[in-house]
Amino acid sequence: MSVSLKDVAEHAGVSIKTVSNVVNNYRHVTPAMRTKVQHAIDELGYRPNLTARHLRKGRTGIIALAVPELGNPYFAELAGAVIDAAAEHDYTVLLDHTSGRREQEILVSQGFRARVIDGLILSPIELEPEDLLGRDHDAPLVLLGEREYGLPYDHIAIDNVAAARAAVRHLLDLGRSRIAFLGARTDRVNEPSHLRVDGWRAELTAAGLPAPDALVAATGGWDHADG
Template structure:
C-alpha cells in the first residue's frame, strides 16, 4: 500500500486537512507547520496522487500538443519546452504529429481525444478558419505559428518579418550586398515562408540594395536536402550570392554542405544565416548564425493560456476573446557569418 495523507498526518501530528494544504501549497500555513509536515512527507516518501487530484476537479491532467513534424528539431525542442512548462503546473503532455495535413489538423482540433485531454496546443499548417468555426469540442485551444485566424482562440507567435529583417541587417552590416533567400514557397499555406521572404525584401529595400527574384530559391520542403537542392539550383543558374538567409536552420545546413562541395568558404565567400536555433547548428564544423525564437516563452505562454482558461472567468475574464501573444527572438551570431575567432 502507498503512503496516504492520513499516514503523513499521523507522523506529523496534524490534521489531514493541514497536510492537504501543504501538499497543495496553500499560502495560509505557518512556516513552522509547513516544515513539520514536509519533514513527515520526506521521511515517509509520500508522493501526491496527481491523477486523483485532477479527477476531483473534473479534469484528466493531460494537455495535448499537436505539431506538423516531430522529426524537425525545432518542433522537438519546442515540445520539450512545452512538457517542462506543463510539468510546473503538474500536467502531462500528449504529443500528436499531424504531418501538416489538413485532415489530421481537423481531426485533432475537433477533439478526437476529447475524453482524455483538458486542453489543446496546436501548430497548424493547412487548417482553415472555417474548420475551426465548426469546432464543437469546448476544451481550451491555443494556436502556435504564423497562420492568423479571426477566431476566439489565443495565438502565439514571434514577429517573423522583424526577425528576418534583423538577420538580413546583420549580413548587410558585414558588407554583404548579394543576399539570397532560400526557402520560398509558391503555395499560400506556408505563411512563415512568405513572412520571412517579406522581411528579406523589406530590409534590402530599406538599405537601398536590390532584391532580385533571381536570388530567391524555392524549396519543396524544409529539410537539409531541400536546402542543398536550393543552393545547387541557385549556383547552377549562374547566381553567386555573397550571403544566404535561409528559411530555417536545416535549409541553411544543407546549403552550407553544397557551398563546401563547390569550393566556396563559409563565411568568407558566402555568409549564411538560418532560423530556429536548433542544437545541430551549434555543433557543425562551422557553427551557424541564426534567429533564435524564445521557445521557452512560447511554451510558457501556451501552457498558461490553456490553464487560465480552465480556471474559469474569475481567473480569465477575457476567455472567449482571442489574444495575439508575441514571444521574443534574438539573433545569435556565430562562425557562419563572423568566421572563427
C-alpha cells in the first residue's frame, strides 16, 4: 500500500502540516525538524502524489515542447535541457514534432492540447505572425528561434547580426579573406538569414574586404541536405 502524509507524520511524531511543509520545501522549517521528517520519509519510502498536488493548484503538471524535428542534434539537445529544467519543478514535458509544417505549427500554437498542458514552448519554422493573432486560450506560450514576430509573447532568440559578425571575425583571425555566406533565404522578409547576411557583410566591410553578392548562396532550408 502507498505511504501517505499521515503515515509519515505518525512515524516522525509531527503534524501532517509539518510534513507537508517539508515536502513542499517551505522555508520556515527548522533544519532539525526538516532532518527528522526527511528521515521518516526515507524510512517509509514516501513519494509525493504529484498528480494530486497539481490538481490542487489547478495545474496539470505538464508543459509541451514543439520542435520541427527530433532527429536534429540541436533540437535533441534542446529537448534534453527543457526536460531537465522542468524536472526540477516537478513538471513533465510532452514532446511534439511539427516537421516544420505551417499547418501543424498553427495547430499546436492554437492549443489543441490546451486542456492537458500548463504551457507551450514552440520552435516554429513556417509560422507567420498572423497565425498567432487568433490564439484564444490562456496557456502561456514561449517562442524559440530567430524569426521576428512582434507579438506580445515571450520570445527567446539570439542577436543574429552579432553572431554572424563573430563567425566572420573567427575566420578572419584564421587568416581567411574570401568568406562565403551559405544559407540565405530570399522567400520571406522576417527571416534570420537576412540579419545574418547583414552581420556577414558588416564584418567584412569593417575589415576592409569586399562582400560581393556572388558569395551569398541561398538555400531552401537549413538542414543537412540543404547544406
